[in-house]
Amino acid sequence: MPTSSASDASTESAASKPAASGGVQSLERAFDLLERMADAGGEVGLSELSASSGLPLPTIHRLMRTLVATGYVRQQPNRRYSLGPRLIRLGESASRLLGTWARPYLARLVEETGETANMALLDGDEIVYVAQVPSKHSMRMFTEVGRRVLPHSTGVGKALLADTPADEVRALLARTGMPAATEKTITTPEGFLAALEDVRRTGYAVDDNEQEIGVRCLAVSVPESPTAAAISISGPAGRVTEAATDKIVPILQQVAAELSVVLASTNGS
Known part of the structure; x- marks a missing residue:
């Protein structure tokens, strides 16, 4: 024995x-x-x-x-x-639950900004949308929950990667490529790194017709989230103007801070 x-x-x-x-x-x-x-x-x-x-x-x-x-x-x-593979089921369930917790906060964004509100996570090299509350306008943006996109052409992607070291960002972009979704999509690592510098300087990210022509998105990361998360609003470029941006960004930042507290308390309970 x-x-x-x-x-x-x-x-x-x-x-x-x-x-x-x-x-x-x-x-x-x-x-x-x-x-x-x-x-x-x-x-x-x-x-x-x-x-x-x-x-x-x-x-x-x-x-x-x-x-x-x-x-x-x-x-x-x-x-x-x-x-x-068993982690996949856990991750999918956790993502759905995270989206459920976020929905009341996204609903507040819709009420206060009038535009569609989203929550997204960085999953590997991709952005995945885990929650959305649509605008009440007849002309509104819609992104299917569960949709995956590349970070370089989205506001949430910029918000999520803003504090990532430049060499890691370059490595990610090398793996994914930088295909142009529109003529305004950033397609060079240097251009994307410059955009991330803008996010760090201003405290928010912009997708200005880069994922879809005629659509502007504003995004901020959720600070101290247990997993990297960002929230955003998206709407027609004619409504999400520079003047509207000045009003919307403080609301986004406030909601992100409140959501952060909820996620942190849930994480620690």
């Missing part, structure tokens, strides 16, 4: 002991590894995880073995590890 060494036993005991937060340390470590995998693009090696987390390889190997057995991580033929 195989026996466990004293060092194995002490490692197991340390992994399952209560964490400083009052939770279970092994659970905290497992979720931390999943988030580090997501930050690394979804696929990593054990040595990379050890270097970034500071955990010893045996501990990481044991945690990853458990995550593989439960389907939350998959081991690739090259022996690297990738995020597993």
Whole structure:
């Protein structure tokens, strides 16, 4: 019969002991590894995880073995590890719930601005819309919830990437390409990085006929959201004018700040 060494036993005991937060340390470590995998693009090696987390390889190997057995991580033929398929269902459910929490705030945006309000997340290299409340105008914008678009041609994409390091933005754009949705779409990394600088300077992002001719969108990120999120309003360029922008942006920023508080309290509960 195989026996466990004293060092194995002490490692197991340390992994399952209560964490400083009052939770279970092994659970905290497992979720931390999943988030580090997501930050690394979804696929990593054990040595990379050890270097970034500071955990010893045996501990990481044991945690990853458990995550593989439960389907939350998959081991690739090259022996690297990738995020597993069971996370998809969790992510889809969480996105729907996030959209549900956001809807009252988007409804306020519609009431106060008159334009369609949206909420979007950065999922990998793409923008995904998770909630929308339509304008009451007969001429209004509509984006299907669940729709995925590339970041470079959207206001929410600019808002979400504004604080991302330039080299990471360039790498993302290299992966996605920068196809022109309209003649006004930004199609060079330099142009997009300049637009991100504008977002940091002004505190909001603009899609000026870049995704669809005749449509302007204004967007801001949701500060301290547990996952990168942005809200926006979109409407005909004839209504979302420069003068309207001056009135709408403070409303967007206020609603984003209030939504941030709700998401943070939900995240911590």
